[in-house]
Amino acid sequence: xxxxxxxxxxxxxxxxxxxxxxxxxxxxxxxxxxxxxxxxxxxxxxxxxxxxxxxxxxxxxxxxxxxxxxxxxxxxxxxxxxxxxxxxxxxxxxxxxxxxxxxxxxxxxxxxxxxxxxxxxxxxxxx
Numbered sequence: 001x002x003x004x005x006x007x008x009x010x011x012x013x014x015x016x017x018x019x020x021x022x023x024x025x026x027x028x029x030x031x032x033x034x035x036x037x038x039x040x041x042x043x044x045x046x047x048x049x050x051x052x053x054x055x056x057x058x059x060x061x062x063x064x065x066x067x068x069x070x071x072x073x074x075x076x077x078x079x080x081x082x083x084x085x086x087x088x089x090x091x092x093x094x095x096x097x098x099x100x101x102x103x104x105x106x107x108x109x110x111x112x113x114x115x116x117x118x119x120x121x122x123x124x125x126x127x
Contacts, residue, residue, distance in 0.1 A: 077094070106124065
């Protein structure tokens with residue numbers, strides 16, 4: 001019973017496996033690389049080989065504190081882009097909501113094409 005909350009996201013993820021594999025590749029490539037990259041970056045920061053795990057914990061703690069400060073005070077983060085991407089919405093306080101979209105434009109037909117053409121003025125859209 002203490003693991004029941006894992007069930008819904010896992011089952012929901014199954015609905016997205018096929019479209020995501022064709023869009024961005026196998027899931028192992030997407031989930032494994034960022035974790036290995038983070039471990040590599042933290043591993044390079046170890047300065048005292050006598051106590052590597054204690055040192056690694058301190059480096060990770062400092063990085064987490066720096067990230068928390070950047071979220072609380074966005075003006076501290078110099079890497080933020082000053083412009084918004086297309087189809088994005090500024091939520092304020094340094095947060096931006098991005099919308100997923102298809103790679104290709106789809107031509108509409110029938111009632112959908114008429115409804116979109118009268119509302120937006122286009123017969124082809126990108127979802």
